Amino acid sequence: MATLFRISNIRLLETGKLSSQASKILRQLSDASTDLKAVLAAKIPKEQEKVKNFRKNYGNTKVGEVTVDMMYGGMRGIKGLVCETSVLDPDEGIRFRGLSIPECQKVLPKAPCGEEPLPEGLFWLLITGDVPTESQVKAISKEWADRAELPAHVVSLLNNLPCTVHPMSQLSAAITVLNSESKFAKAYASGVHKSKYWEYAYEDSMDLIAKLPVIAATIYRNSFRDGSGIGAIDTSKDWSHNFATMLGYDDPEFIELLRLYLQFILHLVGSALSDPYLSFAAGMNGLAGPLHGLANQEVLIWIQKLREQVGDKYTEEQLKEFIWKTLKSGQVVPGYGHAVLRKTDPRYTCQREFALKHLPNDPLFQLVSNIFKVVPPILLELGKVKNPWPNVDAHSGVLLQYYGLKEMNYYTVLFGVSRALGVLASLVWDRALGLPIERPKSMSTAGLMKALKAT
Known part of the structure; x- marks a missing residue:
């Protein structure tokens, strides 16, 4: 009820039906709320309004x-x-609402006695643009x-x-059947006006994020x-703490590692007005492939093979030899x-800074550090790699192994849970701005060659 009261007052504010003093107070309450x-x-x-004017002037x-090459290159x-x-x-790397990862680590709130920002703070930043x-x-x-209980x-x-x-198939199946609880789907079926789509997308997103750790x-x-x-x-604990428990x-x-891990495909399905549950489930299916969500598992398998071959008392030359062997076999360095x-x-x-602080002597971490020293120069020597950096x-995967979470098939599930914060925040704004279904134009090779007059 309190939420509905505030929203109705904010709509009055936007239509100019509140006094200037009341408007000022309401805006201050909104900032502190x-x-x-x-x-x-x-x-x-x-x-x-900003998007409307921008499109009008620069559409x-x-x-x-x-x-x-862009068309054939995905x-x-x-x-x-x-x-x-x-x-x-x-x-510069990724920026969340204009803030880099190091900047987010400095300004976002942390748990009591904690050193890593809470994912809840990142979600607030993504949704509102405010710290x-x-x-x-x-x-x-x-x-x-409060929203975490599963049907x-x-x-x-x-x-x-x-x-x-x-585990990823289980995650996708569970999220898909959660669609039975979708407030967006029910509102859409009842004919709700499109100006209110974002409210129901928001409710579904909050419910889904809450239930994902469970x-x-x-x-x-x-x-x-x-x-x-x-x-x-435990309602007194943060999202990551409950998940770890x-x-x-x-x-x-x-717990601190999980807070760090959880901060950092769906888009097309969401644009078709599939509810957040179906959209996120589709994203998880796309994430499950080895070129994306399974990548840290592929890295760990490669590192373990390297360790089996060179042991823990290796030389730099042995590392270089294994890396060159990988490259000459036609593989990439994962x-x-x-x-x-x-x-x-x-x-x-x-993550390296976290490891230097908490597990500097772990053999796998030391191996990763030494790989970091030798791989970039080798890739630069090849002359074909635009980014030789990790x-x-x-x-x-190495961090999760150190703390005992050794089941590699599960790592993509953790990755998927972390992705919910960004993609669902984005989906709420897609509905708020009324972005349409995406219909990219496809062409056949023959049609493309004809258009370019290539024979």
Whole structure:
């Protein structure tokens, strides 16, 4: 009721039906409010107007050109979508609402006695564009804890799936059947006006983010811990802390690692007005492939093969020999290179800093560090690699191994849970701005050759 009251007042503010003094007070309340939905409701009309005016004035302006290589290369480098929440710069790395990862680590609120920002704070930043206060972050933690309970039919589904079903398939199935709870789907079916789409997309997104750790922990326990119970959500704990506890880990360092890990495909399905559950499930299916979500698993397998061959008392020459052997066999060095970045992935850097602080003498971490020294010069020597630097996958699996989470098939589930924050925040804004279904134009090779008069 409080949320509806604030939203209705904000709509009066936007239509000029409140006094200037009342408007000023309401805006101040919105800035300080711990009610994320009310804060968002105050921002959306301004952004809608900004986009409307921008399109009116610049709608026919060209922002780039498309080459044949871009078309055959998976649309790489084509400027073709709008994302309000983050931008990936080739030189600076990813920025969330204008803030780099190191900047986010400095300004976003942390748990008591913690050193890593809470994912709740990143979500608030993505949704609103504002750095949240500690009280605003605590409000999100409690709201997600309050929304976390799973419907009985989802619990039954997870508990009846054979443990031989891949964890990512279990995750996708559970999210898909959660669609039964979709407020967006129900509102759309009842004919709700499109100006209110964002409100129901927001509600579904908050519900889904809240429930994902419960789903993921249930999958972990069923697949790798003989179906032992996950316990109850503690509303006094943050999202990551509850997740770690449900997985069965109480090491404060692992909890901190999970906070770091959880911060950092869906788009097309969401543009068709599929609800957030179906959209995110589609994204998880795309994420499960070895070129994306399974990449840190591929890295870890490669590192373990390297370690088996050279042991823990290796020389730099032995490392170089194994790397050259990998390259000459036609493979890439897993964990190195990035489609956009032209520098070391900032996510790799922050995970490396975590490892230097907490596990500097771990043999696998030391091996990763020494690989970091020798791989870039070798890739530069090849002369064909645009980015010889490590990405986040080069490190993440090693950290999870150190703290005892050794089941590699599960790593993509963790990756998927972390992706929810960014993609669902983006989906809410897609609905708020009324972005249409995406219909990219496809051409056959014959049609393309004809258009270019190539024979």
